Amino acid sequence: MKLYNYWRSSSSYRVRLALHYKQLAYEYVPVSLIKGEQHQEPHRAKSPAGYVPVLEVEERGVIAHVSQSIAIFEYLEERYPERPLLPRSFVQRGHVRALAELVNSGIQPFHNLSTLNHVKSIGGDEKKWAAHFIDQGLAALEKQAKAHAGVFLFGDTFSWADCCLLPQLFGARRFGGNVDAFPLLTRVEQTCLELPFVKAARPEAQPDAQP
Numbered sequence: 001m002k003l004y005n006y007w008r009s010s011s012s013y014r015v016r017l018a019l020h021y022k023q024l025a026y027e028y029v030p031v032s033l034i035k036g037e038q039h040q041e042p043h044r045a046k047s048p049a050g051y052v053p054v055l056e057v058e059e060r061g062v063i064a065h066v067s068q069s070i071a072i073f074e075y076l077e078e079r080y081p082e083r084p085l086l087p088r089s090f091v092q093r094g095h096v097r098a099l100a101e102l103v104n105s106g107i108q109p110f111h112n113l114s115t116l117n118h119v120k121s122i123g124g125d126e127k128k129w130a131a132h133f134i135d136q137g138l139a140a141l142e143k144q145a146k147a148h149a150g151v152f153l154f155g156d157t158f159s160w161a162d163c164c165l166l167p168q169l170f171g172a173r174r175f176g177g178n179v180d181a182f183p184l185l186t187r188v189e190q191t192c193l194e195l196p197f198v199k200a201a202r203p204e205a206q207p208d209a210q211p
């Protein structure tokens, strides 16, 4: 497998967490969002929408490209069910998916690079814009997670919810969000950051990381 990704992209970080948790080997292929490589060939052929991450897989001799981090989670879960990242019960799976979506559709799109560039181009304050949606989204996540949190964001097993939480807190700090206002989220984060597979997936540990 190859992962086309960028060290600081939160959706890329989600997928690295899933791959490292499942102990799946992959080749790291950097795509620089700062240089605009996501919009150029050869990346466009793999992601017509111009996004990272993209997971390249080979099934029965055919190479395929799976994009969108949640779709990649689904692919990995079905293809490699060992070391699951979803609970067994259908209701619990629904709860974990809901936590992941609070981040995936409720926060990250608002601070995506192309969103911020557009806000700026129409005269908006992109930093204030991002901070607003991050604070609002993390408050919703903190509230919703309370009912079922354990050692991790959902129960006592690492899940998709944690794969989305860690990159979102990393992103929140980048954009000046006040993460200390969310004691449950930061407590789970501290626990996760001690785990060796998390350390391996962190942005700072990637080959294209910048100081």
Ligand SMILES: N[C@@H](CCC(=O)N[C@@H](CS)C(=O)NCC(=O)O)C(=O)O
Pocket (backbone or CB within 6 Å): 009, 010, 011, 012, 033, 038, 050, 051, 052, 053, 067, 068, 069, 070, 104, 112, 113, 114, 115
């Ligand atoms: N919902 C998508 C989001 C993909 C996405 O927004 N990727 C960002 C980086 S986190 C990107 O490639 N942005 C490039 C751009 O906006 O030009 C996912 O979960 O993979």
